[in-house]
Amino acid sequence: MRSIRAAAVGAVTMSLALAASACGGGSSTGGGSDDSPKTLTYWASNQGASIAVDKKVLQPELDKFEKQTGVKVKLEVVPWSDLLNRILTATTSGQGPDVLNIGNTWSASLQATGALLPWNAENFAKIGGKDRFVDSALGSTGASDKDPAAVPLYSMAYALYYNKKMFAEAGISKPPTTWDELVADGRKLSKDGKWGLGAEGSNPSENIHHAFVFARQHGAEFFTADGKADFTNDGVVTAVKQYVDLMAKDKIIAPGNAEYAQNQSVSDFAKGKNAMLLWQSAAANLKSQGLSEDDYGIAPVPVQSGTPGTGDQINSMVAGINLAVFKNTHNTDGATKFVKFMTSDAEQKILNTAYTSIPPVKTAQEDPAFNSPANAVLKDTLAKSAAALPQVADESQFETAVGTAIKELFATAAAGRPVSADTVKSALQKAQQQMPAK
Template sequence: MLVLSSCGSGSGGSGSSGDQKSSDGGQVTLKMVAADYGDGPGKPNSGETFWKGVVDEFQAANPNIKVEVQVINWNDIDKQVATMVQNGQVPDILQTGDYSGFAKDDMLYKVEEVLSPNVSGDMLQKFAEFGKVDGTAYGIPFVSSARALFYNKELFTKAGISEPPKTWDELKADAEKLKKAGVSQPFGLPLGQEEAQGESFLWMLGNGGGYKDASGKWAINSPQNIETFTYLKGLVNAGLTTPNPGTKDRKTVWEDFGAGKVGMVNGGPMSIPIFDAAGLKDKYGVAPIPGKSGPLDTTLGVMDWIMAFNKNGHAAEIKKFFDFFYTGSAAQKISDTYKLLPVTNGGIQKLSSDEKLKPFLDALPNASFYPFQDPKWADVNPAIKQTIGGAVKDDPAKVLGELQKTADAG
């Protein structure tokens, strides 16, 4: 399920701006339900505040179309939308982490019916491909996120390091220098249950590995992946990482980086507000993630979706709203407010002057994804979260071999 790769957080609350109306004197009302990427109602970055700005601008340009947005927090949106659908109160537009179930139930417009060709043609093609069911596009990529390496400039200077590492050998050498300079966690390594599948995937990519091979077969215990975790185990044993990585979640390690206890850590654009709030604003840099023999030319890509339901028959009005959203200033506003990334080439171009976002933007068009379209991912993903941290403590081949058995079962 694509909801596994959502960019949003679990924070926030819900609010509604009114009920659906069909039409009134030529005016059409579109009902939209959206996930809250902010900190909840009343906060400066709340979803209500963001969408009010977008809708006010759209309605000024399109006075015959009214858009009513109900914002729901990430913990509740799927459940509440399921209830709406069961009760026949289907919105015109839904923005959330998954579209596929609605597409299989024939409830959605095809993308070509609600998005102009010039807009759909500007989408990052790798992302747009994941919006298809049986070759037909129903889900429209809404926002994306990615990963890169964050490093503490002050700690690097203290340790005599002039630039971020590009290879694993350089990363190990830099970690040794940081340790010698008194840094308690030279490299932040969260392999706890929160997002072990993401951290692991980034390291696998750096050695030409991944959860599957090029032919699409599960390859969790491939020679490349075993070599990757053997390297990581060496870092852990040398005291160059977060202690006991298998018990540490991303949030904790990011907070430690913000507190100046960590020299380097993999993170996303959503890490930036956390690090800035901790007082590191001008004290860290962002670079491509180091691989075994050179920096990654890919990254972990995640995305959320927007879709249009066909029940109320407002395709023309929805198309106007979608075209407005993707060609106007909304992508820039999302980035400024939530540090989420665009899903169009035009959006990437608009943000290209932001130095902190540049490594993420450069890697996005060639992003790599979890194998979430494989039904087995629903079993493999939680198993990875629970056990892969053991691969840097015990025998990597054995731990990865057990995960391979989970993938091959049935």
């Protein structure tokens, strides 16, 4: 999922029992526009600072594909606020694009609809093989016991962005590595109308991403081994409380952030209102808002103790965008060729450079273009300390239910009311009751 997307889309209940989540049709020609083998319809997610920017990035590449193959690609860039709703509509109506972007956390939920082309060994062979892709990216392509529902396109990870000038003025010489250090630094930085850390309390998507990381750091999971929702176990309650307490108890997040959504915390960081930001692959977003890379540093997201790593030292979800093909396309051959083109080394370098994301293709990721200090942090995180969100069929409902529960907890904190463990557990119990029965 992309850091500059819109906030969570509203819940949508479909006959397939899918709900719209925060990650994130237009074509009325059910796959294979006009049933022509020389035409494809492509829904791209909004990755750039605007839809116009995306068209400027993508159209030259699509023209290049047409020149190479003779297949014309009709592009529509779909805002994140609309994307999942439109995909869900397309899965039930059969009227959608040939190829589309999906937020990688949606993979298992959309896989469960049966509408997407499975990437079995035969299909992977057509695009150069499954082993071309890094393991962390493949981990967010669907349920582990099934063929992937999509192919990784762009990879991202969360990092801690910090304002160098504000740190220096507060006498802080290095970024925090643990949450205790972050809170201590945040208190020094929260003064004169400025705050230590920004958040988007009204953005269920951001809420669930951070809650997932805190839960993993407490050794907890939101689902049992057999896929049942388990939102009220002690580890999850402790994790969610620790996240909300950054506002409620530690007071390093402005109460007004409880109402923030869609990039507002990024904007505040760019304007120097907040000294720290937890965000996924934020360089392009910050640049579009006029912030020079010299003005901020980037470091791994803090952990409970020690340094980021596997197990309880997870510090990011595996963020990113996957490329999927609708099973009912009338142009499977053209769609497969397009996926091969978009995941080729050459295109991976071009597209991920444009979006300041990390290529999920191993050989492209090794290119010197992705060896900047910022990319080094993101690549290291993806390789060593990132984990995929639960790859379960009910994942999208999980994002919506828990993300919204945390939104309500932030509202409680902003109003000055206490947020106790019981308060958190009650909110999570309500979220769990919204999940499909098992």
